[in-house]
Amino acid sequence: AQGDQQAFLEGPAIYLTVRRSHIYEDAFDKLRTENEPDVRPRFRVQMINNIGLEEVGIDGGGVFREFLSELIKTAFDPNRGFFMITTDNKLYPNPSVAKIVDDFQRHYYFIGRMLGKAIYENLLVELPLAEFFLSKLAGKHSDVDVHQLASLDPELHRNLLSLKAYEGNVDDLELDFTVVSNELGETEVVELKPNGANIAVNSLNRMEYIRLMADYKLNRQIKQQCAAFRRGLANVVTVEWLYMFSNKEFQVLISGAEIPVDINDLRKHARYGGDYDPDHRTIKLFWNVVESLDDIQKRQLLKFVTSCSRPPLLGFKDLDPPFCIQNAGDTDRLPSAxxxxNLLKLPAFNSRELLKEKLLYAIQSGS
Structure with missing residues (x-):
């Protein structure tokens, strides 16, 4: 670990000072392309706390990881306005963003770059991206077709399939080649093709209508957002390399694998701090308790300590820094992280029952 830290501290670096309360704004300002054309070198980050003081802590890699995790979390937060969530809680670019932010393309480029940086640094972030958006990023073609519509708007997808199979008179449905867009409370009628408002949908042209409607929803209305995001991603990781991955594999690259948490593997690669070692009574009790947890509880523990509930794809040997347990002393306290x-601060509990009770309380309340 000492060698890893030494390697982190040497070589070219990008120095950043960011306010915790304005992490996105400060990072966006300091990491714009004209300031930092290449974001692959190590970041050395100094955080400023909420009362304007520099936080103590030499950045041996840990502060950087916290910074990047928090930055990505806030960038993709739907409340910030750049992303929205589908009915199954997956993220995709906000079609109405131009009404909120003037230079929105610069922001998507920046966010794409930061996700690229996380992939480049092997930093897992919990970021469930919509299937069609993953296709646009990892696929050779940025446009996707009607089959992907279910991942954005399952109801519209069902309606279009019903229209395709409709055996009655399509003219009776009184459809035309327009879509009603309701953006930020403003209703707007958008033509799917030139003069679309005056072209009725019938049994002969309904397939064209289905194709154009899906194209509008999946491609047209977020074309600029996706193109900028993809350019940002390609600034850090080679896009041709991403073509090797399916959507599912690309999501694993970002967020880790949806596989059971292998406690034996975690234990094998764990480190200890303070007076803890593998033979310490509290550590033996800890692993005994952890082995008895169900899969959801194991994921809660992992999220509590590493901020990501999924293990690295190839196992905990790739967790950086390694999972570490440190003696937090007073048994009146709850475990903290x-x-x-990736550090668990575990009081020196002597009783299995007390350790389990306090650990579960901590990981389930997120304290």
Whole structure:
């Protein structure tokens, strides 16, 4: 670990000072392309706390990881306005963003770059992206077709399939080649093709209508957002390399694998701090308790300590920094964690029951 830290501290670096309360704004300002054309070198980050003081802590890699995790979390937060969530809680670019932010393409480029940086640094982030958006990023073609519509708007997808199979008189449905867009409370009628408002949908042209409607929803209305995001991603990781991955594999690259948490593997690669070692009574009790947890509880523990509930794809040997348990002393306290260091601060409990009770309380309340 000492060698890893030494390697982190050497070589070219990008120095950043960011306010915790304005992490997105400060990072966007400092990491714009004209300031930092290449974001692959190590970041050395100094955080400023909410009362304007520099936070103590030498950045040996941990502060950087916390910074990047928090930055990505806030960038993709639907409340910020750049992304929205589908009915099954997956993220995709906001079609109405131009009404909120003037230079929105620069922001998507920046966010794409930061996701690229996370992939480049092997930093897992919980970021469930919509299937059709993954296709646009990892696929050779940025446009996707009607089959992907279910991942954005399952109801519209069902309606279009019903129209395709409709055996009655399509003219009776009184459809035309327009779509009603309701953006930020403003209703707007958009033509799917030139003069679309004056072209009725009938049994002969309904397939064209289905194709154009899906194209509008999946491609046209977020074309600029996706193109900028993809350019940002390609600034850090080679896009041709991403073509090797299916959507599912690309999501694993970002967020880790949807596989059971292998406690034996976690234990094998764990480190210990303070007076803890593998033979310490509290550590033996800890692993005994963890082995008895169900899969959901194991994921809660992982999220509590590392901020991501999924293990790295190839196992915990790739978790950086390694999972570490440190003696937190007083058994009146709850276990706590420092996610930027993947560090669990575990009081020296002597009783299995007490350890399990306090650990579960901590990981389930997120304290």
């Amino acid at each position: 420092s996610t930027c260091m």
